Amino acid sequence: MNLIELIKQPWPWYIAGPLIGLTVPALLILGNKSFGISSSLRHICAACMPANIPFFKYDWRKEAWNLFFVAGILLGGFIAAHLLANPEPIMVHPDLVASLAQYGITDYSNLVPVQLINWEALTTPRGFVMMVVGGFLVGFGTRYAGGCTSGHSIMGLSTLQWPSLIATICFMIGGFTMVNVILPYILAL
Amino acid sequence: MLQNPDATTEQQVAENTDFEVRSLDAMCVNESRIEHKWYDNLKYMVVGILFGIVFVKAEIVSWFRIQEMFKLQSFHMYGVIGSAVMVGAISVWLIKKFNIKTIDGEPITFHPKTFNKGQIIGGLLFGLGWGITGACPGPLFAQIGTGATAVIATLLSAIAGTWVYGLLREKLPH
Numbered sequence: 001m002n003l004i005e006l007i008k009q010p011w012p013w014y015i016a017g018p019l020i021g022l023t024v025p026a027l028l029i030l031g032n033k034s035f036g037i038s039s040s041l042r043h044i045c046a047a048c049m050p051a052n053i054p055f056f057k058y059d060w061r062k063e064a065w066n067l068f069f070v071a072g073i074l075l076g077g078f079i080a081a082h083l084l085a086n087p088e089p090i091m092v093h094p095d096l097v098a099s100l101a102q103y104g105i106t107d108y109s110n111l112v113p114v115q116l117i118n119w120e121a122l123t124t125p126r127g128f129v130m131m132v133v134g135g136f137l138v139g140f141g142t143r144y145a146g147g148c149t150s151g152h153s154i155m156g157l158s159t160l161q162w163p164s165l166i167a168t169i170c171f172m173i174g175g176f177t178m179v180n181v182i183l184p185y186i187l188a189l
Numbered sequence: 190m191l192q193n194p195d196a197t198t199e200q201q202v203a204e205n206t207d208f209e210v211r212s213l214d215a216m217c218v219n220e221s222r223i224e225h226k227w228y229d230n231l232k233y234m235v236v237g238i239l240f241g242i243v244f245v246k247a248e249i250v251s252w253f254r255i256q257e258m259f260k261l262q263s264f265h266m267y268g269v270i271g272s273a274v275m276v277g278a279i280s281v282w283l284i285k286k287f288n289i290k291t292i293d294g295e296p297i298t299f300h301p302k303t304f305n306k307g308q309i310i311g312g313l314l315f316g317l318g319w320g321i322t323g324a325c326p327g328p329l330f331a332q333i334g335t336g337a338t339a340v341i342a343t344l345l346s347a348i349a350g351t352w353v354y355g356l357l358r359e360k361l362p363h
Contacts (some may be wrong), residue, residue, distance in 0.1 A: 007246070012267030016247030020269065021241075021276025026236050028284060031225075033233070035277075041351040043205040055355035068230040070330045073235020077334025079238065080245035092253045093262035100256075110253040112323075112337040119339045130321055135329075135343035137318025139350025142326060144311025144361065146302065149325040152269060152312075158277030159299055164204045167308040174316015179259035183320060 008086050024158050033065055034152030038142035039071040103187040114188075126189040144172070223293050229348030244331040259320055305363040311354075 023123040027033040043060045043069070050056035100106070100113075107115050121127025142148040145167045147156060153171065156164020208290055244250045249269055253300055257263035283289070291297060319325055324332060329347060332340040354361075 003297045004218055011243070011247040013247065013262055013265050014272060015241050015267040016249065017272030018276045019243045019250075021273035021280065023236060023240050024277035025280035025284060027233070028281075029289065029291055030232050031229075031293070032291050032295055032297050034300070036312035037325070038351075041326060041348050043350050045352045045355060048251055049352065051302075051352075051356075053352075053358075055334045055358050056352075057302070061237070061248065064227070065233045066233040067231045069237040069240075069363070070327070072239075073241035073244065073327055073330040074237075074334040075234070076238040076241020076243075077245050077250070078241075078336075079329035079334075080200075080331075081335035084242065084246060086246075090251055090253055093257050093260075096253065096256055096260060096262055105336070110337065111245065111335060112252075112332055112340060113252050114337075115321040117252070117337065117339050120326065121344070122339065125295075128296055131342045132338065132346045134318050134321030135346030136350040137314050138324070138326060138329070138343075138355075139318075139347030139348070139352075141311045141313070141315025141318055141356045142347075143316055143351045143354040144307045146295060146305075146311070147328070148315065150269070152302075152326055154273050156302060157274045158281050160278070161302045163302045163304040163308050167312040170309050170312025171316040171319060174313040174318075175259045176316075178223060179256055180315045180321025182317070184320065 006182070008084055011089075020154065024155060027069075031065065031092075034151070035155040036066070036147055037070060037073075038139075038148035038151060039063065040066045041139050042069055042143060056175055105187070124189075126186060129189065130188050141174075240327075241331045241334060244328060247337055250331045250335070252322060252329035255319065255323040257344065307361070307363050308310065 024035050027035050042056070046056040047061040048057060067146050076157075090111060092108065097108075105113055105115050107113065115121075116127065116130050118127070122131055138148075145152065147164070147167065149168075149171065152164040152167040157168065247265075247269060248254050249266070249348070254263065254266055258266035281299070285299075289297060315325075322329070324343070326347060329340055329344045333344065
């Protein structure tokens with residue numbers, strides 16, 4: 001198997017995790033930047049619709065690096081999906097396949113479940129909750145918590161911040177509650 | 190940095206001196222004293238591209254992987270986050286130990302996060318959203334890049350959520 005074929009395979013955690021961890025020193029050494037992604041959403045608000053809200057009245061241009069960073073993530077996604085794509089369907093746990101099949105989710109061709117998340121679904125109750133309500137909770141919750149998985153769980157834990165540990169534990173409690181308790185009702189909509 | 194802050198923005202920043210506001214976020218705290226051209230930011234875009242490729246190739250941006258994580262059906266995400274934190278922590282330790290500077294020779298600074306109730310309430314709300322969308326903010330951008338354009342709706346809603354938080358911020362418990 002040549003290198004390109006190897007790269008096209010799904011990467012194991014012990015390759016991906018350390019590479020993501022290296023983002024922390026990379027951003028620090030390139031320009032003393034703290035790794036964090038959800039702040040970009042705040043900068044977009046500050047740039048596009050500050051509406052005289054104090055929380056958005058700051059010079060977002062000084063944080064433009066963060067917007068370049070997330071634009072890079074988008075481009076990286078494009079490159080990975082178009083030049084380094086794995087042609088095989090995504091492999092998931094058989095128990096998950098069985099439980100999702102009850103809700104008519106059978107398409108594993110994409111990293112995003114196309115039967116749940118698509119433009120036509122946006123006007124259905126299930127699609128609305130999956131995209132609009134879910135997205136709102138992500139944006140509201142991360143800013144309320146002062147960071148997301150990158151800012152708290154990776155940057156915060158790497159610098160041994162105990163508030164970030166609390167935030168990370170709460171992220172996990174929220175996620176476990178949603179997936180195991182609430183989501184079955186949403187998927188049944 | 191794109192340009193010198195003009196008088197208006199400097200004044201705006203001066204009005205927004207509430208350091209607590211800034212220290213709640215990983216932003217506006219590390220300010221370079223060196224003037225950079227806009228294209229200096231392209232180096233962060235390169236890091237973002239590499240980061241986005243890892244996100245997609247390791248299927249971290251997959252909704253299915255997040256479901257497996259929260260159903261304890263796979264070790265994958267725990268391995269990713271755990272090893273990322275280990276590498277990050279060792280890197281930060283080395284930077285502090287050897288007093289490593291930025292490529293421009295500036296000192297690297299760290300800012301302690303202060304605890305507030307938002308980390309609990311906001312953390313729980315984000316966790317609920319994460320379980321639905323299967324994506325934290327970073328993967329939203331990567332998913333759109335892979336061609337899942339409907340995720341633009343999720344991202345716009347996340348931006349709206351951030352905006353509503355900013356609007357209600359003074360009324361929320363912290």
